[in-house]
Amino acid sequence: MKAGRKSEPHERDILDLFPTPLYTSTGLYFEEDLLEMGLGDVLEEFSPSLKEKIWRHVVTLARTQPELGLRFLMKSREAAGLLDEKELDQWMLSLLDIYDAEGLNPALQYIAGLKDNSEFRLVVRNATTFEEVAGILQHYLHGLGKRGLRLEKGETVHTDTEILYLPARIDAFQDRKRHFLLYKIATTYLFYQVHLGSYRLPWAGITSLVRTLKDRYRIREEKTFLSDLSRFFSLFPDPVLARDIYTLVDTARIESRVGRDLPGLYRKMGDIKKALLAQRPPAPGEDVKSSAVEETARWWLGHSPGRGARIADSPGPEALSGLFQAVLSRVFDGDSGLESPAAATADIYTAFEKFPGPYAGMVPIFYAGELRPEEAERTRRRRRDSTRAEFREELSKLVSELPKCETVKIEVPEKEAALPGEQPPPSQELPDHLLIDGRAVPVPEAMKKLIEEIYEDLGAIPSSYLAVADEMSGHHFRPLCKMPAGTGYFLSPDAEDVHVLDEWDFRRKGYRRNWVLMREMEIVEEDAAFLDATLTRYSGMIRRIRRQFERIRLEHKVLKRQKEGDGIDLDAVVEAFADLHAGHQPSERVFTRLRRDNRNVASVFLVDLSGSTRGWINEMERATLLILSEALRVLGDKSAIYGFSGQTRKRCELYRIKDFSERYDIAIQRRIGGLQSREWTRMGPPIRHVSRLLQGEEARTKLLITLSDGKPDDYDAYKGEYAVEDTRHALVEARSRGIHSFCITIDKAEHRYLQHMYGRGNYIFINDLSLLPAKVPEIYRKLTT
């Protein structure tokens, strides 16, 4: 569908969707055949919103496999009569799942069978999807602890210490409340895996255990592993068995903590665990070890707290499991430090190794998920780099505010000795001041969280962190992008949609005339499923934003004590009268005036679409734009959204997501859905161009807000100081046209270049991506009220 037109599909749109001659499993269709089938009329009977929804589904399906779209469309009238809107969505999604998993014919049968299809009954009626629960559980997750964790859909239940992955749907039970509870329990578990450091194995603390294992099993340590945990497992002859044992021990440890911290939740878990037990499939193998592990898992799910382990007499899987159960009970009751899971794992393993033969594996306990140490370690290292950079930046800010000193020596104060018998709470172990040249300097708020993270990760602040960096150019955390394939074109300056722009060269303090060629590009609208999912997931936030922004728009304030106005301020009059009587000059400010809040704002949002791996254009950022657009729509501000990217000065690209003349509607939403990562970041040209556009709009307040993820740089010589200076100059030009500029960045590297480009106070760094959708509208609100 072309951008900008009305969203109602016409007959031509429908026919265009199915390329004729259309080959299907039942025959060949030409356009006349499709029309005779009534394809053009199917949607006529629906209400506009339902029509829109079904059309979107049909488009998604048809793009995957035209016949799917066709059959779905033909069945839609019957389906709409039987299913409500939500069930329609679920039907469509489950249809896609079946197509992916089983192929076209089962999918077609699924459509044909509709309600009579037994799978339909199970899957659609009772399933609870991730989107339904994500909004609520995300808040719940934040409540559990401030950690910047977020929820996303995944194949299996697991976490990489930044993202908690939950399945796309749960449909195991009849009662949907149980599905929600399962999602909630899994969320809680994964949170505690991060919080209690399931992936953290202090290698230094278990050296004797490691030596024992090496002596016993004589296995060379696998140094290619990133994570200590994987290395630990590799010391055992069967690392998979070791991992499964560790997982169960860790589950006991976490559950013990859940029992203490969240007794209400723990109480409800007993029932769910038994239900999971009832549905549990048999062990993947019949060997002794797999049976024993399975037996233990079953015991864990089914036993009531307080009833101890089942000890068997005769050797075999029961006895083995009994030993395992005993250890788990101890873990559950006790208060283990972190090496205990490792030590417990080793102990249990020695019992298992008496039974030779293969080990087939374990079916994971649903809510505990599986451990993925390598993935977690990769994420942790990435985060550690950025935390270190942030910490050093905060430190240099702190130092720069102190009176100048010759050398700057920074130390962490010694921990105060705890009083005997008193257990200092963990928060007191974090230093609240640093020693700079021997002087105690209190730790500012911004640094406290960083220190907490560093301590949790490393246990102390390494001395390398305490070196104060003083460079203007920070580090790039963006890996160099590969040259994109097959993109060797250059723009012609004579083409219609190409703009020619100057560039500022700071070295010669002059412009390079007609240096840059920039073209406005269309965005391919895609990803309708993403759109639906995002709108559902953030529906709570969108409602909130709408309400908030409506309040701003409707704010009619009565200003009191005015020198002129259309009403009389009675309080002021009484006071004036009394003053007059007392012989004083009465105040002139005795009127009230109604201030109709005529918002007169025009803003342009420039989104950096460059190809950084942690760049703007992933789900979180697209969601932010959707929500922001909603806020803008409510406010009625004149607004435009453009994306920019490019490669060398002859090929800058400007993507029109929404221009000033367009109304925010579903076409805009779809464009946002279609945003993809592009090439590089040449910032000067788009800033100049949209400043010109802004200049053409009539408004009292004009804003240019850039959403960026890093420094400007391009594939050619547009880098470093040159790029920063050109960008800065473009912003200065904008300011001379009365345009205020502001930058929202998620660049984790140092930000001094932003201060230079935008000026102090005109940029903000958002560390936690999950805060983006809420923060960006809020920033906009504060800028314009």
Add this chain to the structure above:
Amino acid sequence: MDSHSARKKEAFSREEAPFYLPSSNEVQVFSSAYENRLPVLLKGPTGCGKTRFIEHMAWKLRRPLITVACHDDLTSGDLVGRYLIKGHNTVWVDGPLTHAVRIGGICYLDEIVEARKDTTVVIHPLADERRTLPIEKLGEFLQAPPEFMLVISFNPGYQSVMKDLKPSTRQRFVSIDFDYPDREKEARIVAKESSVPLAAARRLVRLGTMTRNLTERGLDAGASTRLLIHAGKLIQSGIDPVDACRVTVVQTLTDDEEMQASLEEMVTSVF
């Protein structure tokens, strides 16, 4: 001081000690500021003990306490005083600030940023070495006695750029930062104020902490200690804990359905 003032002074004094559990050295700092005749700024979120603290200190220092809740219609005239017409005469009536200065009490301006900007004109000379209150309409410069103290409070974080304390104002004050007390202390406070057993108080504090983690992520502010005390009181008089938390925490903090559902999930996790 005339008998009218003396009576009023009594009205502002307390007999019994208001219960206050110090978090760190705020009591000493405040006492020291008082001795040095410095004004104090209490900074912190709502419901974490600022008002209780000042009541406690006023009792401890044996000074009458006059509190003014500031709002956006509050002018300097409201603070300083105005002429009123009584019968055929005009009578000057002192505002609360003037009164406090006259009787040498402690004047506590709560949420000072809400008030109109012209109030700072009045506060500045009182808050620096001059310690004088200009009363324009009387043509008087009232000199504050050594026992007088000015205290203001301020809730940072939730502000718009417009409503903020200017540095010229802030730097006249000694700032004491208030935050929610640490968990064990807060549990003791909740238990004492609501009479609920300590174990239940601990759970309430856990719930409170969870809601505070949501500040800026959907909630303007988490549950204050005060809300937890309310919940405790309801629980103590026999209301089911989940219901008590629902009406004191969930429904109080938000009207948004999704957020309410999330808070509800937190409540049922803890109780």
